[in-house]
Amino acid sequence: MKSQSSLLFISSLALLLFLRPVPTAAAASAAPPQSNAPRPAPAANETTFVWQTCNVSAISCKPYVCGKNLAYILASCNRTDIPVDLCNSSLSPYADDVNQNPANLACVAIAVSAYRVTSIKANISRIGKKADKKAASAFGDCSENFSSAREQIISSARALTKLVSINSSTKRFKDIAADVQTRMDGAITDENTCMDGVKEMLPEKDLAVVAVEALVNRATEHTSIGEAMFKFYIQSRLDNKSYA
Numbered sequence: 001m002k003s004q005s006s007l008l009f010i011s012s013l014a015l016l017l018f019l020r021p022v023p024t025a026a027a028a029s030a031a032p033p034q035s036n037a038p039r040p041a042p043a044a045n046e047t048t049f050v051w052q053t054c055n056v057s058a059i060s061c062k063p064y065v066c067g068k069n070l071a072y073i074l075a076s077c078n079r080t081d082i083p084v085d086l087c088n089s090s091l092s093p094y095a096d097d098v099n100q101n102p103a104n105l106a107c108v109a110i111a112v113s114a115y116r117v118t119s120i121k122a123n124i125s126r127i128g129k130k131a132d133k134k135a136a137s138a139f140g141d142c143s144e145n146f147s148s149a150r151e152q153i154i155s156s157a158r159a160l161t162k163l164v165s166i167n168s169s170t171k172r173f174k175d176i177a178a179d180v181q182t183r184m185d186g187a188i189t190d191e192n193t194c195m196d197g198v199k200e201m202l203p204e205k206d207l208a209v210v211a212v213e214a215l216v217n218r219a220t221e222h223t224s225i226g227e228a229m230f231k232f233y234i235q236s237r238l239d240n241k242s243y244a
Helices: 002-018 025-030 044-054 063-078 084-098 102-130 133-163 171-201 207-240
Strands: none
Touching (some): 063 084, 084 102, 084 207, 102 133, 102 171, 102 207, 133 171, 133 207
């Protein structure tokens, strides 16, 4: 009975994501420029994780507002050094949850990166099981690196929720912000350390090395997206010298 309730809950959350209003032709002509491509829908369990981590949920919005929400995500992604397509496809499904709020955007971006890093860790572990036995220790270390990265990212999301209620002019605000920055930098270091260890144990052109390198690069990109959105949030708070 409990498992059926959990399944119904997750299914309901997934359904909510797909039931957002679709802009009418008239509203679309008035909306900010945006891609005609449909928003990529994240897995239901990713959506649940993001909503629970950041205490946000899908909202209903008028077509024009929905368009502005999407434009806000794209504009934020364009401010980063990360590939815009990856950033936009990762965050645009949550555009209405973010609702043009820098704090929500930072938390959602960090939560998405934590979830994606967890998935990438699982993929690397599967590659490790098929790789040369001499590389087993390197893949074991890699798994630990990614576990550490994930913990640092999740800790950053938790710290961010505290910052929302702290005045930006206080030392406590600056200390927590600096701690989050250190943790996100540390997560990226952990991810790259995984790659270093695998390269030391296997030939550079080994298929396992090529596959892991692609996954690690993607992990660092997702983490960098979260870090970039966090920096934007902190800057907006410092500029306003106020609460959220």
